[in-house]
Amino acid sequence: SQVAEGATALFMEQLRGIHYITDRGAQQLAADIEYLNNVLSALSMPIPPFLSTFHACISTPRDQVRDLIKSDGGAQLDLPTAHLVSKIRRISLE
Template sequence: MEPLAEGISTNGDSNNEDSQFFATEWMFKVAEGATALYMEQLRGIQYISDRGAQQLCVDIEYLSNVLAALSMPIPPVLATFQTCLATPRDELKDVMKSDAGSELDFPTANLVCKTRRISFD
């Protein structure tokens, strides 16, 4: 009976590893899908007040922390939304023109400026 028990134990370990791998992959796919959907919704915002920008920035930070906890990269678009929403309106133009602005996704940064009613005139 001992060899049979060992075989079951090994099989159980293999099944456990397979289950763990599946659960991890599933979690990553859910996080990727949720992040993509979230960014799609962010792009659909027509206008946001300063207070709304502050709250949304906190929400994005939370999602970024979840992604980091899963060892997933923060998409550049999401990081740009967070940076542009966290920056005070009167400083955003300067940030976009600075060296720090070179790390931004410019189409997204321009969209956030439009959403926050910031013009470059």
């Protein structure tokens, strides 16, 4: 579990460093995050809110991200992370 925790922390650090992603890149990244989430689940480890929010926002079609964030109101999503993904995908939330 320590290896998984370390890999997850490094992965999340790298996600924070992304400045821009294309729609195709977002699809691939969503698949990569889903894979990591499956590994964490198989090890009975919690999925960090940052990672689950990043996945939700990166896997949602571009034209639906604004609605996803506004309809959630912070109930399920980590709003700073949701805003980060919107910035990376160049989606205006206003």
